[in-house]
Amino acid sequence: MNSFTEENYLKAIYKLSLSGVQGVSTNAIADKLATKPSSVTDMIKKLADKKLVSYQKYQGVNLTKKGRDVAVSIIRNHRLWEVFLVEKLNFKWDEVHDLAEELEHINTHKLTERLDEFLDFPKFDPHGDPIPDKDGNIIQHKDITLSDLKTGEKAVVVGVKEHSKSYLNYLEQLQLVLGAEVEVKDIVEFDATMRILVNNKQVIISNQASKNLIVKKN
Amino acid sequence: MNSFTEENYLKAIYKLSLSGVQGVSTNAIADKLATKPSSVTDMIKKLADKKLVSYQKYQGVNLTKKGRDVAVSIIRNHRLWEVFLVEKLNFKWDEVHDLAEELEHINTHKLTERLDEFLDFPKFDPHGDPIPDKDGNIIQHKDITLSDLKTGEKAVVVGVKEHSKSYLNYLEQLQLVLGAEVEVKDIVEFDATMRILVNNKQVIISNQASKNLIVKKN
DNA sequence: AAATAAATTTAGATTAGTCTAAAAATATAA
DNA sequence: TTATATTTTTAGACTAATCTAAATTTATTT
Numbered sequence: 001m002n003s004f005t006e007e008n009y010l011k012a013i014y015k016l017s018l019s020g021v022q023g024v025s026t027n028a029i030a031d032k033l034a035t036k037p038s039s040v041t042d043m044i045k046k047l048a049d050k051k052l053v054s055y056q057k058y059q060g061v062n063l064t065k066k067g068r069d070v071a072v073s074i075i076r077n078h079r080l081w082e083v084f085l086v087e088k089l090n091f092k093w094d095e096v097h098d099l100a101e102e103l104e105h106i107n108t109h110k111l112t113e114r115l116d117e118f119l120d121f122p123k124f125d126p127h128g129d130p131i132p133d134k135d136g137n138i139i140q141h142k143d144i145t146l147s148d149l150k151t152g153e154k155a156v157v158v159g160v161k162e163h164s165k166s167y168l169n170y171l172e173q174l175q176l177v178l179g180a181e182v183e184v185k186d187i188v189e190f191d192a193t194m195r196i197l198v199n200n201k202q203v204i205i206s207n208q209a210s211k212n213l214i215v216k217k218n
Numbered sequence: 219m220n221s222f223t224e225e226n227y228l229k230a231i232y233k234l235s236l237s238g239v240q241g242v243s244t245n246a247i248a249d250k251l252a253t254k255p256s257s258v259t260d261m262i263k264k265l266a267d268k269k270l271v272s273y274q275k276y277q278g279v280n281l282t283k284k285g286r287d288v289a290v291s292i293i294r295n296h297r298l299w300e301v302f303l304v305e306k307l308n309f310k311w312d313e314v315h316d317l318a319e320e321l322e323h324i325n326t327h328k329l330t331e332r333l334d335e336f337l338d339f340p341k342f343d344p345h346g347d348p349i350p351d352k353d354g355n356i357i358q359h360k361d362i363t364l365s366d367l368k369t370g371e372k373a374v375v376v377g378v379k380e381h382s383k384s385y386l387n388y389l390e391q392l393q394l395v396l397g398a399e400v401e402v403k404d405i406v407e408f409d410a411t412m413r414i415l416v417n418n419k420q421v422i423i424s425n426q427a428s429k430n431l432i433v434k435k436n
Numbered sequence: 437a438a439a440t441a442a443a444t445t446t447a448g449a450t451t452a453g454t455c456t457a458a459a460a461a462t463a464t465a466a
Numbered sequence: 467t468t469a470t471a472t473t474t475t476t477a478g479a480c481t482a483a484t485c486t487a488a489a490t491t492t493a494t495t496t
Contacts (some may be wrong), residue, residue: 005453024476039454041475046452058461058474089332099329106320114307222483257484259445264482276444276491301437438496445490455480463472 001054006107008033010052011042013063014071018140023060026059046208069136073112076132078104080115083127087119093126093177094168115217125166128178128214136204146182147192147211154183159214174203176213219339220270223322225292226251227261228270229317231281232289236358241278271286287354291330296322297343298333303335304344311344311395312386346377346396346432365410365429372401377432387432392421395429 002010012032016024024061026044030037036160041203047125048055050068051114063071083182085096113134134137149155157180160168171177175198186195220228230250234242244262248255266273270285279290298319302307309317331352334340339359342348350356357363367373375398378386389395393416403420410425 003452027472035453036455037474038456038476042453085329089329091332091337099324099326102324103321106317108317110309110313111303111307111317114309118307222480245442253483254485255444256446256486260483439494440496441477441494443490443492445470446486447488448483449485450480453481456478458477460475461473462496463470465470 002050002070005043006047006050006052007070007105007107009040009047010063010067010071010080011074013053013061014075015141017063021060022212023062024037025060025202029061043181066178067078072132072136073107074140075138076134076136077107077112079129079131080112080122082125082127083119083122083131084115092172094165094172097163108185112117124159124178127163128157144213144215144217145193145211146205146213147207149184149215149217150185153186154181154218156181156218158216160212161214162212167209170209171213173203175199175201176203176205181218182215220288223261224265224268224270225288225323225325227265228281228285229292229411231271231279232286232293235281239278241280242252243278247279257268283346290350290354290356291325292322293356294352294354295325295330297347297349298330298340298344300343301337301340301349302333305322310390312390313384314344314381315381342377345381346375350394361433362433363403363410363429364414364423364433365425365430367433369400369402369405372399372436373433374399374436375431377436378430379432380430385427388427389431392423393417393419394421394423399436400433 012029013024016028016032016204021094025141026040026152027042029040044053044055044061045051047053047061047067048185051072053061053063055061068186081100082096084147085091086093086100091099122131130139132167143161145161146154146155157176157178159178160171176182180198183197184194187193192210194205194210196203198204223393228246229245230305231242234250243257244258247262253260262271262273262279265271265279265285269282270288271279271281272380273279300314304311305315335354335388340349348357361379362373363379364373364375373398375394377396378389384402396398398416401415402412403415405411412423412425412428414421414423415433
């Protein structure tokens, strides 16, 4: 069995390798986990001993098949628990991350599968992130963001790239939740600030905000 | 915040003090937690520093108000999760203890209260143990067991004093689950083995088994 | 009440995970 | 291509929780 700490490292490495880099750097992991590079080096050695990552000094790490499986199964747990918290316990989408962060480590095959069934096999979590299936297959977002749209284009909100409480809270106030229909009315050339229509209401949104909102064109 | 380990010590001390002893002994705690007396002494000192227990060398420990509150709230969590696992995820009553043992430490007021509401404020867990309310009040069983009954008496099963998988499994095979009606037909004088009626079926049950089955007389 | 047994505590060591500070390797710039 | 900056690793120390073995205290016998 792996400790919570080991699991968190694997998850961090998994997420960092999604961007396609060959060899995730020590510093990047330290940043993500709010720890020090020296601690990361220590842990990486341990994970390498357990064949969860492959590692060569100074060259960064990559997950092995075994390591990836563990990471994906934790992400599966995390996202299923988020669905549970929002759909069954009526939490809001900006409240569930930290709780799911703890629940995800209760990693029993049977519990996960029962939960999945209880929730009726959801495909996405409350932030639009895809939930890996029980074999570890995961649909990756195409990642078209609101900021990619041109004036006049219409789309539907399907996810977010930033999960902070403040961002999610802000989106909710603008009614920019999953499933919301948006239409771009106007784009400021200087800084790409957008004027858009959400539920027939005009909203002004910065590039910083629009580039973190994943949409699907109509 | 308290660590999982600290919480497990508090829970163990709470359960051991239910029998009414003044000063729970180091050895008893070590037994309960499958650890060594010397480790217990170390932890007790730490808990005493945090004002969670009162402790005098060689005299055993007692929970303070603060320590009792923590212990009861963990027990509340544990039992609510057990209800969830059995009623919502269709686990059997002999499967839920270990999972609840992990879930109980995710100790957020809001989560507990939402779960309680979702489950419609249950009063007992799947083993018949009372669930403390949100103020920490807990109904204590009167603890009449099947072994206390005399020939001819009828009763209903309301709980168990022993939570091992093998015992719970055995009971289920005999249909001796919560709510089952029993009638004592015959008691062997020598070893108190009982012949009883459960759902009109005859069952022979040892004293070892009958004294761990909590019942309520009709 | 002295002798023995049992329970409890102390002393010192161990493991997991972390840290700081210094050393080594790699990347970047002049 | 030598010098400088950045990244990564090593060395050594720290904390939480545990352990073994020895010492101490309390309880039980005789």
